[in-house]
Amino acid sequence: MPDFLVDEQVEDYAFISTSAEPELxxxxxxxxxxxxxxxQKLSGRLVxxxxxxxxxxxxxxxALEIGMFTGYSALxxxxxxxxxxxxxxxxxxxxxxxxxKTFYERSEHGKKIEVIFGPAIDTLETLADQLDGxxxxxxxxxxxxxxxxxxxxxxxxxxPGGLIVLDNVLWSxxxxxxxxxxxxxxxxxxxxxxxxxxxxxxxxxxRDGVNVVRKL
Ligand SMILES: C[S@@+](CC[C@H](N)C(=O)[O-])C[C@H]1O[C@@H](n2cnc3c(N)ncnc32)[C@H](O)[C@@H]1O
Numbered sequence: 076m077p078d079f080l081v082d083e084q085v086e087d088y089a090f091i092s093t094s095a096e097p098e099l100x101x102x103x104x105x106x107x108x109x110x111x112x113x114x115q116k117l118s119g120r121l122v123x124x125x126x127x128x129x130x131x132x133x134x135x136x137x138a139l140e141i142g143m144f145t146g147y148s149a150l151x152x153x154x155x156x157x158x159x160x161x162x163x164x165x166x167x168x169x170x171x172x173x174x175x176k177t178f179y180e181r182s183e184h185g186k187k188i189e190v191i192f193g194p195a196i197d198t199l200e201t202l203a204d205q206l207d208g209x210x211x212x213x214x215x216x217x218x219x220x221x222x223x224x225x226x227x228x229x230x231x232x233x234x235p236g237g238l239i240v241l242d243n244v245l246w247s248x249x250x251x252x253x254x255x256x257x258x259x260x261x262x263x264x265x266x267x268x269x270x271x272x273x274x275x276x277x278x279x280x281x282r283d284g285v286n287v288v289r290k291l
Contacts, residue, residue, distance in 0.1 A: 130155025142217025245284030
């Protein structure tokens with residue numbers, strides 16, 4: 076499989092032809108690159124502006140992110156949310172949480188974000204008790220082994236009309252010729268979503284693949 080799925084020049088062209096993220100998020104990218112391992116975990120402008128756009132259209136009051144890292148996608152989603160919206164973020168890396176919080180404090184949208192430390196699968200078990208209604212919007216971007224479990228649980232907690240967005244659904248192209256258990260989970264998750272009569276979806280070949288699912 077190639078290192079990148081979209082032709083590099085095409086990807087660069089899409090990047091410069093997409094609205095820039097706010098300066099604070101550009102700083103967050105720079106600081107993540109300088110101070111944190113695995114800066115490539117961060118979703119970046121094309122996925123981030125897509126999340127902001129979907130959030131601005133959907134106006135979610137109750138949102139969830141599974142896999143926050145340094146807060147780039149969380150702040151992108153929060154940017155599109157209404158003032159009284161609440162985004163709950165699940166994350167297991169304390170260093171990433173501390174880092175993200177310094178940016179939440181500096182952002183006008185940071186007050187919408189609540190971070191829950193610990194494995195997302197545990198957080199999901201008790202999430203309904205912490206929400207005052209069903210989820211309107213979720214971004215799933217962690218721990219591919221549990222993608223199907225996350226999707227099924229999140230779907231249960233989502234209102235009709237609510238959105239579930241899954242990142243990395245192309246899994247660097249490995250879904251075409253799966254070889255490992257994790258590859259199989261991604262293939263099964265994508266198949267189940269496409270065949271599920273309770274949702275409609277669009278599988279976007281954006282970056283590493285973004286599946287946008289709407290519960291009917
Ligand atoms: C790909 S990164 C998230 C990137 C982020 N959404 C962004 O676009 O900037 C995945 C994150 O999930 C976290 N993670 C891994 N396993 C997890 C789990 N079981 N529960 C919650 N978070 C987890 C990792 O620590 C990592 O920071």
